[in-house]
Every structure is written in C-alpha cells, then in structure tokens.
Amino acid sequence: MRNLLAFLAKYHHWLLFVVLEVVSVVLLFQYNSYQGSVWFSSANYVAGHVYEADASVRQFFSLTRVNKELAERNFYLERQVTQLRRLYGELTADTTVQQRQELEFLSRFELIPAKVVSNSVDRPENLITIDKGKADGVERDMGVACGNGIVGVTYMVSDHYTVVIPVLNASSSRISCSIRGRGYFGYLRWDGGDPAVAYLEDVPRHARFKRGDWVETSGFSAIFPQGVLVGKIETIYNSADGLSYRLKVRLSTDFACLRDVCVISDKSIAERSRLLNQVRDSLTMKPE
Amino acid sequence: MAVETLRRLAVFLALMLAQVLVFNHIRLFGYAMPLLYVYFVITTRRGYPRWATLLWSFCLGLVIDIFSNTPGAAAASMTLVGLLQPYLLELFVSREAAANLKVSASSMGWIKFLTLAAMLTLVHCMAFFSLEMFTFVDWLTWTFCALGSALLTLILVLGLECVRKS
Numbered sequence: 001m002r003n004l005l006a007f008l009a010k011y012h013h014w015l016l017f018v019v020l021e022v023v024s025v026v027l028l029f030q031y032n033s034y035q036g037s038v039w040f041s042s043a044n045y046v047a048g049h050v051y052e053a054d055a056s057v058r059q060f061f062s063l064t065r066v067n068k069e070l071a072e073r074n075f076y077l078e079r080q081v082t083q084l085r086r087l088y089g090e091l092t093a094d095t096t097v098q099q100r101q102e103l104e105f106l107s108r109f110e111l112i113p114a115k116v117v118s119n120s121v122d123r124p125e126n127l128i129t130i131d132k133g134k135a136d137g138v139e140r141d142m143g144v145a146c147g148n149g150i151v152g153v154t155y156m157v158s159d160h161y162t163v164v165i166p167v168l169n170a171s172s173s174r175i176s177c178s179i180r181g182r183g184y185f186g187y188l189r190w191d192g193g194d195p196a197v198a199y200l201e202d203v204p205r206h207a208r209f210k211r212g213d214w215v216e217t218s219g220f221s222a223i224f225p226q227g228v229l230v231g232k233i234e235t236i237y238n239s240a241d242g243l244s245y246r247l248k249v250r251l252s253t254d255f256a257c258l259r260d261v262c263v264i265s266d267k268s269i270a271e272r273s274r275l276l277n278q279v280r281d282s283l284t285m286k287p288e
Numbered sequence: 289m290a291v292e293t294l295r296r297l298a299v300f301l302a303l304m305l306a307q308v309l310v311f312n313h314i315r316l317f318g319y320a321m322p323l324l325y326v327y328f329v330i331t332t333r334r335g336y337p338r339w340a341t342l343l344w345s346f347c348l349g350l351v352i353d354i355f356s357n358t359p360g361a362a363a364a365s366m367t368l369v370g371l372l373q374p375y376l377l378e379l380f381v382s383r384e385a386a387a388n389l390k391v392s393a394s395s396m397g398w399i400k401f402l403t404l405a406a407m408l409t410l411v412h413c414m415a416f417f418s419l420e421m422f423t424f425v426d427w428l429t430w431t432f433c434a435l436g437s438a439l440l441t442l443i444l445v446l447g448l449e450c451v452r453k454s
Binding site: 012013014016017020021023024025026027028029030031032034035 | 338339341342343346349350353358359360361363364367368370371419422
C-alpha cells in the first residue's frame, strides 16, 4: 500500500495526464459529430465482428439439432427413393395410384429421432443405448436406423432410455434382409470382428444377383419396414452345408461413429407382430 | 509564487486572445495555421511542478477549443506537449544549470531553444491535426497541415523570442 502511494506520489503527473487526456477525448467525441461518428462506426465494426463470431459459435452448437433433423430427413428420403425405384421397376399402368399408396405407406411410420448415448463396436455382443424411451413412444422390438442405413432393434426400454441390439451383436441380431431389385432374402448376422462387415445367410442357391448389389431390409421381420438400406454385397461364399449362399455385406452404417438415429415406430408392424405371436401360441397349444 | 502565477496567467490570456482573435483566422495556403499558444508550454521554466504544467496546458487548450469549435483536440494535444516539455527540457540543459532555469533563447542559447521549440511544436501540430481530421486517408493534407503549421508557429515563436530578448 505504501509502495503504491509512493508510486502515485512519484508519478502523479502521469495519472493527471491520463485523466486530462481522457477528458479531452471525451470532449472530442461528445461535441464533434464527425469524430463521434467515426468512433462509433469503428466501434460498430468491432461489435459486428464480435457478433459474427458469436453467431458462428451458436450455429456450431445448433449443428447437433440440424444434424438430427437431417438424419431423419435423409432416412425418410432414402426410403422414398427405394420405394419409387421399386415402383418404377414394376412399371404399373396407373402410377398415380401407386404414388398415393406410397405416400400412405410412408405416413404410417412415425420416426422418433434419438441420440446414441453409449455404443461399442469391439465386443462380440455390442449394445447401443439411445436417449429415448417409453415416454417418447419407444417400445420393444422397434427398428432403429440412421441416415446411412440400418442400426438395430430396440430391446430393453426404460422411461427415457432404450437399449438397442445393433447388427453388431453376434448372438442376438438376426434381421431379415433382401437383395434390392432381386427380391431374394436371407437374414443378416455378424460374426464379430470387423464392425463394417456382416453376413447375409440363407440366400437360396437359385438366387440371381451380383457383387455390388444393395442389401436392404425385406419387410418380413415385423420390425423394419421394407427398403431400409443395409449395405453392399462384397463377396459371395457358399454356406457351410452348401445349400445356400453366404454373402459378405459391407455395412452402409458406420457403427463406430454413430450419433443420430431414428426409431421406427409403426403401428401396423406391431399389429402384425401381435398376430404372428397369437398364431404361434395357437400352433404350440394345438394338440399333436 | 503568486507573482509567477499572475505572470503566467497574463501570458496565458495574451496568447489566448492572440490565437482566438488573430491566428485562428490565418490559413496560409489553405493549410498552415499558426498555433502560437504552444509557446506558453515551451517557456515553462525548469522545475515547475509537472502537474501544474499539465493543468495549465490543458486549460489553455480547452479555452482555445472553446473559441475555435474544436472541443478536445487542442486540449488533448496541449496536454501531451505539457507532459513532454519537462522531459525534453532535461535533454537540452546541463545538470549544473539552475533548478529554476527560464526557458528562453537568452538563457539556453538559440540552437537549443529552437530545437526544443521545434520538437514541441511539431508534436503539438501533429497531434492536433490528427485529432481534428481524425483520419489518415488524406495523409497528404494532414502532412501539409501539420508541417506547415509547425513551421509557421516556429517562425512566430522565433519572432516572439526576438522581441522578448530585445
């Protein structure tokens, strides 16, 4: 404190100088419209840059939301394209009816956007947790997809979280898939190892397809609607028993950087599933 | 002390009136404008309290500003000159010189006095015209104004000093 006072006593004229200059500058800006305007316009220039930086930071953080919306949109459009391609291939006489049916078909689905909160790809039994649960309308055995393709099936549902069994679960994941444009189907399983490769099994021997064909969901599984992208056929093998083909599929979904996904909620699928269960029950109860 | 203050006040008023009534109306070649009031600060004696120098110069600048409608410009540049004067003065006088040495051509010698006066005048003119124009886009005009005014002021300081000596 004494040092400070000594300092002030020694250099008080500097302090006075600063005060007087500040007074002068204030007068300069206060009473001269030109200098004032220059000052304020340069101040605005600085302010503009600050606001610009601020806006870009805000934009960066809103990217998460934008990303989610895009994932949802992408998924929707992907399905639409698939459907249209199929319809075009069928070349029916009355295309407007088909389009109407198409729209009706798509409107049946409710997409619940969700975010992956935990994920793994390095174990044989991987599980994914997403941040949506019963409260958001997620139920057991609903399909989960992302913008790039299939992800998995919901398994355990709590109020706000859901555990998904992804394709990358060697023991539990069996998803019915078909080859796009060919119609032959098999089921998708993963053997562990490379998280970008899975196998489509039980494809009949008489099936005609070639490497590079796309694999998509078949719509038979009562979980996924038809046409959700799965991946691309990379190599064709014979199955162990020689009765079917075993196709190595390069998955279109990158499980290692999964973030935004959609839960596909389809009331009709649930109904079909219920019906199927009833049938199974009645068959098992039927006396031999 | 009181006599000194009164004398300074008299010089203050004289320079102020001269500036306001005469020199403010001179714009030689459209650029050079004598700013003779800086003479007041130049001639502040050695050992004069620095805070007082600052206050005097600020007040003189402020008064000039009030009369010539340039609020702040002359006050700011005069305060700057008031701050620099004691430091520059020390460069030109020997240590053995009187602690209350008067700043004039007769006591310091013409060369030293004029160098000191030229430096302070130049600083003042440059600061003043920078603040008045507040842009360096038209730097040629700024250079003409600052250098021309400094030269003209210096000539007037020289004349004033001659009159004082005789």
